[in-house]
Amino acid sequence: MNNNYNNQAQESFEDSEEFDLNSYIRRYFRYWYLFPLFLTLSLITGFLYLQITRPVYSTRSSILIKEEKSIGGAQGDILTEMSTQFGGNKLVENELEIIKSQNLMEQVIKDLSLEVSYTAKDGLRTVDLYKKSPVIIKAEVVTPFGYLNPLVVHMVDSSHFKFNDEETIYKTGLRFNNAWGAFVVLPGKKTQYSDMTVRFTDVDELAENMLNRLSIQQPNIKSTVLELVYEDTDIQRSKDVLNQLLDVYVLASLSDKNTEASNTLKFIENRLGLITGELGDVEKDVESYKTSKGITDISAESQLFLENIKENDSKLNEVNTKISILESVDNFIQNANSGAAAPATYMIDDPVLVSLLTKYTELDLQRERYARTTTSKNPLLETINTQLEGTRQAIRENVQNLKRGMAVTKRNLEGINTRFSAGLRSIPKKEREFVGIKRQQSIKEELYLYLLQKREETALGYASTVTDSRLIDAPIATVNPVKPRKLFIWLGSIAAGVLIPLLLINLIFLLNNTVQNKDEIEQRTGATVMGELGLMKAVKGASASDAIIKMTSRSAVAEQFRALRTNLQYLGDGTCRTLMLTSSIGGEGKSFISINLAASLAYSDKRVILLGMDLRKPTLHDRLLVDNRKGVSNYMVGQTNLEDLIQSTSVHPKFDVMTSGPLPPNPSELLGNGRLKTLITELKERYDYILIDSPPYGLVTDSALIAEYVDATLYVVRFNYTLLGHLNRIGELRNSKRFANLTVIYNGVNYGAGYGYGYGYGGYGYGYYTDDKKQKNSNLGDKLKKLVGIG
Incomplete structure (x- = not known):
């Protein structure tokens, strides 16, 4: 039996x-009370989270990055060289990284005074008082203690307040020195909140945090449109941040583009100053010589010599000018890293040198842009530096070759002048002396007029320089917050109320021996x-x-x-x-x-x-x-x-x-x-x-x-x-x-x-x-x- x-x-x-599903499920009913308990707790937690968490809104804006710059009409004929020098194509990827650079965002923070934030409590929720604070604090110096600890301001009335738990009442408009630093408290706007919390944030840390909330995308790979999305708990602040960021970006872009034109203008102004002084001295010499010698006209033969010499001297002067420009180019290349003024490259008629200088300028601008957003050891930045060094060496070699060619031309012209001078010996002494003075006057006049024309062209190109980006959509904020998502929070709370008991029960089963x-x-x-x-x-x-x-x-x-x-x-x-x-x-x-x-x-x-x-x-x-x-x-x-x-x-x-x-x-x-x-x-x-x-x-x-x-x-x-x-x-x-x-x-x-x-x-x-x-x-x-x- x-x-x-x-x-x-x-x-x-x-x-x-054999696995018995019915028995497996039934064993959970021993702890059935855990499910309503944790479900209630999770729903309460979800409700409190929604009450405490500040809603986050998303603001969008879009800009167009212009790849080419075209100028029509009469101005197009005048500024063809200028548009080539001061304009050019842009890479959308480069502009995207520039917009997201730390330097631009720090400038935005300083312009909008975002390093000082104001909040107040409204029940369980924290309210942001951006542009609605009853006081405005202009921080001059903030201590490490001030960065770590908030400053509580209790408003007595619209112009009087107290700090933290102090009993002393202060008046707005005064300068304060305390553990938080040195700052001035100015009156703000009327608000329903009498107590508020002021927080000081390090600009670098805040810029990094704001960049994490900024996303830039290229919606269509075939277009050059960039879409900017910024998330913030305050709608007005998110709009202001995007607007100011685009403004700072445009100003930085214009500053980069006008750098070369500004350097060219400085070079021409310096040359004009020298030529103006020399021309004035020559004209005085002509006047003095005619007065002292009583000369009214010269002979036909001397006139012929004079014309030939003038033509030869004009060529010689042009050669000297080009040699001077080549020397300035050589000086610029040798001292490029010390902030030397850029030469007037458009005054050089050699296409190879112009091409090399244009390429060097573009590479230098790219290097400056990458230097703002990347480290010095970035492979792309090192590649650009290598290309810059190669281009600099090619420019120096080309300049030396041109200078040698110009030196040969100068010697030939000086030899011609020597032959013409020998012919002038047959001209009476007075006329010969007058021709020499007159020749210097003509040379200076031509050079002066030439520099005046180039100065006007450069100034016109400088004045007509515009940004290579255009705002398409102004910042628009969402009506409903994007975070936290209430539906997901409620669903997550319900899921947690079910999963936590399941995990806990399974843990009990695993630990139960x-x-x-x-x-x-x-x-x-x-x-x-x-x-x-x-x-x-x-x-x-x-x-x-x-x-x-x-x-x-x-x-x-x-x-x-x-x-x-x-x-x-x-x-x-x-x-x-x-x-x-x-x-x-x-x-x-x-x-x-x-x-x-x-x-x-x-x-x-x-x-x-x-x-x-x-x-x-x-x-x-x-x-x-x-x-x-x-x-x-x-x-x-x-x-x-x-x-x-x-x-x-x-x-x-x-x-x-x-x-x-x-x-x-x-x-x-x-x-x-x-x-x-x-x-x-x-x-x-x-x-x-x-x-x-x-x-x-x-x-x-x-x-x-x-x-x-x-x-x-x-x-x-x-x-x-x-x-x-x-x-x-x-x-x-x-x-x-x-x-x-x-x-x-x-x-x-x-x-x-x-x-x-x-x-x-x-x-x-x-x-x-x-x-x-x-x-x-x-x-x-x-x-x-x-x-x-x-x-």
Whole structure:
């Protein structure tokens, strides 16, 4: 018959290998109260978050980056060279990085005074007082303490206030020196808030934070339109930041473009100053010579020589001018990094040199732009520096070649002048002297007029320089905030209210090392679970005797004891009548089960005696309300009159008990003196069943001594109490066969905690029982349990 139980255990083990979704879900209902609790907490947290968090608005703007500059009409003819020099194509990617540079954003912060912020409390929410603050603080010096700690201003009226918790009242318009630094407090605008918080922020740190909230995109890769998006808690501030950023960007772009034109104008002005002085001196010489010599006209021959010499001198002067320009170019290239003025490149007629200078200027502008946004070790910046160095070397070589060519031309022209001068010797001395003076005057006049024309052209190009970007859409802010998203917050709160309990419950399951179901017992021990006993709810203030179940009751636990009584006939070969109940540790329900099992057997018309063999911590006498002055310990020491040791119980006439008696000093030695066998033999003649309530096997060896004289051992395992490690010990006992006919009783099962398939007969019933006391009004927990089918 015991094989039947083994087969049932094997079938139960095989069934347990299949995943039971229903049981998996039901186990969560033991902690059903966590779900409404955490759902409520998460919704409250979400509500408080929405109340505390300041809404963030998004502001958009777009600009067009012009790639080419075209000038039509008459101005186009005049400024063709200028547009080539001072304009040119732009890379959209470069402009994007320039707009997002730290320098531009720091300039925006300084222009808008954003390094000082003002906030006030409105309930749980913090309100930004940008351009609505009752006072305006102009910070001159801010200390490290001022950056770390906010300054609280309490407004007394529109022109008087107090700092922090101070009692002193100050008037606006004064300059203050305190722990926060040196600053001036000016009157602001009227507002409903009397208390506000002022925070000082480092410009570098604030610029970095603002750049993180600024995004620039190129919507269409084929276009040169840039879209700027800036997020801020204040709509007006976000618009002001974008407007000011675009203004600063335009000014910086114009400044870069006008740098070369400005340098060219300076060079021409310097040359004009020199030529003007020289021309004035020559004209005075002509006037003085005519007056002193009385010259009115010159001969035809001298006139011919004069014209030839003038033409030759004009060429020579042009050569000298070009040599001067080449020297200025050479000086600029050699001192490019020291801020030397840029030469008038358009005055050079050599296309190769003009091309090299144009390329050098463009590379230098690119280097300045990258230097604002990148580090000195950036590969792109190093590439540009390499190209600049190569271009500089090519320009110097080209200038030297041109200078050598100009030197040859100059020597040729000077030789021609020498021949013409020899011809002039035949001209009268007065005329020859006059021709020399007049020649100098003509040369200076031509050079003067040439420089005047170039100055006007350069000034016109400088004045007509415009930005290469155009505003398409002015900053427009969203009506509704983009952060926080209320729908996501509420959905996230609901999700958190569900997920957190799930994670917590799973964590409890992972950390729980106690027995949770019958399958764990059978898998770890290989022993048969002969019966399951449901959990009896403890009544506050009840005595130990109240744990005895009325066997006439139709309650679930009473029915389970009846089932356990029936299953006893299948133990071993069916003749097991001496039964020992033990467990791993105390508190697992041995005494409770032994008393109620004995009562159940007595109600089935069986003579039953319950022996209290726990000689260390007896509890039977308290539960059965009997005397413990005599008992098993007396018999063990030689008192053999059983009539004096056996006591009747008030539970049933056929239910007797022999308590443990006085506590001996040596329980193990007493149980091993050989008299236990005699006791059990005598009791078998009088009773149908002998139940022995023994000590926990996991704590003392007394149960091992008693096990030699019993027919079967009922090992008690308690739900959510017995450790899983103790099950391994039961398996070892079963395999070693130290305990005869070892079976397990599963006690304290909480069927209302998502266990099994219902709270009924044997743990698998369908409600075919009634409680002794029915509640008239069920609470919320009972209703939920009934709703999910576990109550």
